[in-house]
Amino acid sequence: MSEFRMPSLGADMEAGTLVEWLKKPGDQVAPGDVVAVVETQKGAIEIEIFEGGIVERLIAKVGETLPVGSPLAIIAGSQPSSVAQAAHSAPEGQAERPAPPPVAAVTETAATAQRGIRASPAARKLAAEHHVDLEALTGSGPEGAIVYVDVENWLHAAARQPASPPGTSPPVRRERAAMRGAIGATMARAKREIPHYYLQHTFEFDRALDWLARTNAALGPDRRLVPGALLVKALALACRQFADFNGYWRDGHFEASRAVNVGTAISIPGGGLVAPAIMEADRLELPAVMERLRDLVNRVRVGRYRGSELTGATVTLSSLGERGVEGLWPIINPPQVAIVGAGTPVERPWIRDGRVVPAVTLMLTLAADHRVSDGHRGARFLAAIAAKLQEPERL
């Protein structure tokens, strides 16, 4: 018997609000099953269970906001998936105890809830001056505290937000602002802490697009591919060869990752951005990559993605798609050490075999962490991705 607890989906997550139970008492659960939906500053996230068993009792009620680590349900006959999980399990008899009271029920007013929030004096003062509800913000300070810059980012984001369309409720605005605050804080930290270097490479993309058109012509819309799928796969394969762009910078050193989990930056309509991962993309066939990509985009659109998808990426692709501009210079998403940007393919005069010809070209950019690699290595990595895109049939 063990407790299923509110997971931590990121260093900056302190609590989550239970939105929906997807299992009920008596249901069999297996490791990896999605059992609940939790609302966080980053949106609604489906949470998985890491051990199997039978749901004996649901402790948390829908609507409750609970700190990370709070028991949500009792799972009977569970087998801890690891030693670490065992350590987390409740000791004998503890399961009988009533659940601790929620830190802040959703019915609480902002004013009362505000008290329980960890925020610095500077953040509180700025928030008070601008009537900002700190509950909407994600902290980037010590122990996840909301600090001055978090509120400042929120305010900048709020200033940029268009007037809310009819029917948009304040909580939605708030969530978006919170997400903007979180993005701002993360990116500010990345810019501050990571010594970025940048490379760009422009090359012919005709072959890939032609191949895609030929392939798609034979397929129904539900099985067609988009160029983004090629980019994900090409990047994933290149990461296998160049391990120093795939992994994490932690505690002052680089940890390479064996799995290549490609985070894919996806815009949220109305503002915001998440980069959920396509796990082990290097091992997936192209149609499977496309399927995962499509699934992610659809779920992001309605705000449902798994915590492990948000935290699992080992490298990120940021693609502008077909309606953007020629290039972008992305910021690394820590603790990752590299991000590849793909611009919008453009048609331009190109010299091929000594003659000027029309060609569709793609500009790929790489931002990488100088603590791990250098420009020479980065250039080879970027060239490898481009080379793979010249042979789409082998992807």
Next chain:
Amino acid sequence: MTRDELRLILLDELGRLAPEVDLASLDEQSDLREALELDSISFLNFMTVLDMRLGVVVPEADYPMLYSLSGALDYLERHLPDRRN
């Protein structure tokens, strides 16, 4: 199927694709990809539901003709299977 019936179906599907957008104010001439913030995959989803719900398979080469609501209505009116029946 009248153009108005067709429009209701399209708006219904577009509403699912972009639940956060108020479609009542949608300009029929505007680019749906802009107005609804549809990326290539969302647009592909749109094409997929046209196949599933209306039986119209739109080749990639024809995509530009369906970028606006009025363009899509025109295209579908021409390609709906029941019209040929």
Next chain:
Amino acid sequence: MTGATMDKPHLTRAHARELLHQMQRIRSFEEKCAELYTQEKIRGFLHLYIGQEAVAVGVMQALEPRDGIVATYREHGHALARGLDMGRVMAEMYGKQEGSSRGRGGSMHIFDAAGRFYGGNAIVGGGLPIAVGLGLAERMRASGAVCVAFFGEGAAAEGEFHESLNLAALWRLPVLFVCENNLYAMGTALRLSESEPEIWRKAASYRIAAEAVNGMDVVAVEAAARRAVHSLREGEGPFFIECRTYRFRAHSMFDAQLYRQKAEVEEWKKRCPIRMFGDWAIAAGLLHPDEIEAIGHEVEAEVAAAVRFAEAGTWEPVADLRRDVMTPGEAS
């Protein structure tokens, strides 16, 4: 009181009147202070000089305006004998801003730049190094001025006493050490605190010219002080005078005097320096009883005027609380 010691201070009628007048000023002032203390006009510690007047008055006769003086917390008499205005001293007792230290010091900390009167030091022995330093300054500037340190016999137990005597002797500084041995360090009798109760011998051990005099005899004190100051000005190094005296009143106002017998106090009171000098001056034909009575009236009037001055004085505004911590214009 011997005729021999009488001669050297050139005891004219005017000088005899001056000595008596100064001692009486101190006596009357102190008695008024005791009264005002009971009326809560004066607060804090109040150490009265009654009984010891001959020491301050005698020593001051030997000093010039250019000489410096460092005294103790029982220093009202020294201040008055040095010539400080009685009204300003009384205002200081009250804590009024017209006081000699703007009221900041009170009874224990009377200072006067014009009189080169460097306090009112309430740390036993604490003023001695200061006096050495003042002497050092005079020496280095070859000014010819001297510095006098008054202190009680209790100070002889402090390290600073020995450090100061050593340094002054070592550097042959023009410092006159005047030990007012009134036999009690607060309530501790000399015999209970010193292995060598002859304080002057300690100074002699530092090779300082030292002697003991009858501190109840103003003329004897003056004579010794004149000898000492003459020696200092000749560059002979420091001089030490132990004045054997007695305070008639308690150490401070709140003192039950459990440490000494009433009979002992009464015995010493018979040797009151004012009465003895007055009687002698009349007998010697230097002063007429009417003159002594006139001195009494004069002093009474001066004390009454001093009380009026102090009463009319003003309290420093609290807004000025932090003044005189650092030199004006400097941050504090």
Next chain:
Amino acid sequence: MSEPGQQPTNGTATYRDAVRAGIRDALIRDPRCFLMGEDVGRYGGCYAVSKGLLDEFGPERIRDTPLSESGFVGAGIGAALGGMRPIVEVMTVNFSLLCLDQILNNAATIRHMSGGQFSIPVVIRMASGAGRQLAAQHSHSLEVWYAHIPGIRVLAPATLEDAQGMLWTAIVDPDPVVIFENVMLYNMTGSLPVEVRPVDIGRAAIRRSGTDLSIVTYGGSLWKCLAAAEALAEAGIDAEVIDLRTLRPLDDETIMASVRRTRRALLVDEGWRSGSLAAEIMARIVEQCFWSLDAPLARVCSEEVPIPYPKHLEDAALPQVPAIVEAARRTMGAK
């Protein structure tokens, strides 16, 4: 700083030379000025600061004293009252406790007790700090005890320029000035200014500008803080380093302006933590900058133990660069 050799060098003079130059300037410029203390003359000073001065100025102005801290410090105060400009050297801060009576009860109070009639232009210099394995009676940093006292100025020059220039300012100051010279700085090399000028002793100095947090320190710890700031820069943390220079009065304005900018502060103080100068500055920051703070205030002080003799334990008792870096990182919320 574990060895002075790690400090910025290239110059030819030492901190010791700078102090000596400052004393020499004063002696030449002002005939009222003289130096006295234990072994300042024939021995040349316990830390060789006054070496050679006896020959140049003679025994009247370079005065060896007996081992009588209270006596000669008090004499310095008296001489200042008497119109001189004495520089009194006390061998170490631990010995200064023997003359604390004179400094506190006389130097700091006479101006006030006399209703402003007397000033005491005395300069009292003493060595402080640990790092030379001198154990528990020669190694302490009691600057805060003096900084507690109204009526005196307390300086802690950390650079050659300040060591020389602040002495000048101290000597022309009409009030008592206590100068602390950290023992680990004496061998620090650098260059002496060609033209000596009095330095403003009312102002803290920003020794390194930064935007992420304010590290406030003084004396020997300055160089450790600057080294820590460099290490932090490599981790992307941009620290501002403030050298207090004057420990009393504290330059609140400079400290608070910095903290309002960075919203974070770390105090580094070789004194013991309890009742430290760091504690005082933290209190002031909370009083004056509470609503500008983004993180709990942090401090690195000496461990609460008499300074031990063995090198490794002495090092462990003192603020060191890794601890400063670590405290700064915690303040930044960095893992």
